Amino acid sequence: MTITAAADGSALGNPGPAGWAWYVSDDCWRAGGWPHGTNNQGELMAVLDLFRATAHLPGEDLHILCDSQYVINSVTKWMPGWKRKGWRKSDGKPVLNVELIKEIDQALTGRKYTFEWVRGHAGHDLNEAADDRARAAATAYQQGVAVRQGPGFVRAGDAAAAGVQTAPAAQQAPAAQAPPAAQAQSRQASSAQAGTRELIAEPTLFGESTLFAEPDLFSELEEESRAAAAGLDPEAAVVALERELLLPETRSDLGRTGVLLHPDFTEIGSSGRLWTRDEMMMALEDDPGVPAELELLAADRLSEGAVLLTYRSHTRTGTALRSSLWVLDGAQWRLRFHQGTPEA
Structure with a gap:
């Protein structure tokens, strides 16, 4: 069986209050965020949490819909080379968001997965649902209110999956995961x-x-x-x-x-x-x-x-x-x- 889910991230100000979300259906989704992060960190965190939330189903294919070429290329194309070079890019500079990427590398071990690029904000139902939840999480952190986390990975007829949540650490996405340069910079976004x-x-x-x-x-x-x-x-x-x-x-x-x-x-x-x-x-x-x-x-x-x-x-x-x-x-x-x- 194949699990199809959309993963998306959002940052208000970029960097700024940030959110992430993955979405399968209205009964099966999860969102979170942190007070300061970037859009790319949100995108990566959504993918990481999706792998963790489905870790109890290693035999099922995971089909991830993503509007970020950066995330798709990081996971499917660049990561093996980064690992060989000690997590450095081809120009010798350190890989950005390396802690999140390392955790994704560990989480996908033994998993069967495919990524599909979808155009963002183009009316794709799953992508729009993930985007709405990621943006809502970022807005909640901006306003200092509780984040709607969602039910996690729960699907009809899967009693073993009911109530499964990822680790609290994944939800809170510690600020240490954000590169120091990203923490130090904050630009005001235009409308x-x-x-x-x-x-x-x-x-x-x-x-x-x-x-x-x-x-x-x-x-x-x-x-x-x-x-x-x-x-x-x-x-x-x-x-x-x-x-x-x-x-x-x-x-x-x-x-x-x-x-x-x-x-x-x-x-x-x-x-x-x-x-x-x-x-x-x-x-x-x-x-x-x-x-x-x-x-x-x-x-x-x-x-x-x-x-x-x-x-x-x-x-x-x-x-x-x-x-x-x-x-x-x-x-x-x-x-x-x-x-x-x-x-x-």
């Missing part, structure tokens, strides 16, 4: 709803977020991006990356946008609003917009490490003239600046 409205009202390329206090989080994704661009001249490489950023599936993927946006990225919208990299990413996760086609006008190499694109974007709502400045950051092309203006 995601406001960002979504402006994303629709004006032809900005991106939206709103507060995610990356530590931009080396996705160094493994950077390696894949560099490999994909190998063999292309700079102009062709950045045109391909710009086209990728016009896809909703890319804009909704925090891991991928974290790779492609420069840490100092800014955008000036047609309303005159100045968007930062962090502000962009949360709104995109909530509303990645509609697909757009790119009609290239020019790709000018300003220097060995800078390419300026000018192009016309076409969507079902109209066209816009856009300019994007891409810069070479190490071996990775990143978008440093963008501006869009609607055509009359």
Whole structure:
């Protein structure tokens, strides 16, 4: 038999009051959190608690629905290499959230499991239910009220599972599990709803977020991006990356946008609003917009490490003239600046 569950995390301010949740059904779910954490820690904690909550059923397949590429890649792709390198990444830096990841590594031993990526905030019933509960837990910690923990793993006809709960330590998620850098940093998030409205009202390329206090989080994704661009001249490489950023599936993927946006990225919208990299990413996760086609006008190499694109974007709502400045950051092309203006 296969257990299908969604796992999700939430952080208000990121870092800030944080929550996590996994969800099978209205009668089978669990949530928790802590006063200060990040969205990624919440996502990892949800997966960890799900493994622990189903540990009494080692013979059953676990099918985990997750909207975090970071979590999926951490567990299914990067973890073996991290272990071989003493829990360090390919660039030699320590793995972030390593305590949570080590505990997941132990919890999945002997288990049969698969991960499936689902787009967040796209109407997927299980994902939406997990997201609602994770956000409610984060809000409870923000307001200083009791968290609705849920019934745990209980299902009809499974008397052995009735009342099974994970260890209290998993519920409380000690602050020691949060990396010191994440504990030390706290940025004020802009309103995601406001960002979504402006994303629709004006032809900005991106939206709103507060995610990356530590931009080396996705160094493994950077390696894949560099490999994909190998063999292309700079102009062709950045045109391909710009086209990728016009896809909703890319804009909704925090891991991928974290790779492609420069840490100092800014955008000036047609309303005159100045968007930062962090502000962009949360709104995109909530509303990645509609697909757009790119009609290239020019790709000018300003220097060995800078390419300026000018192009016309076409969507079902109209066209816009856009300019994007891409810069070479190490071996990775990143978008440093963008501006869009609607055509009359």
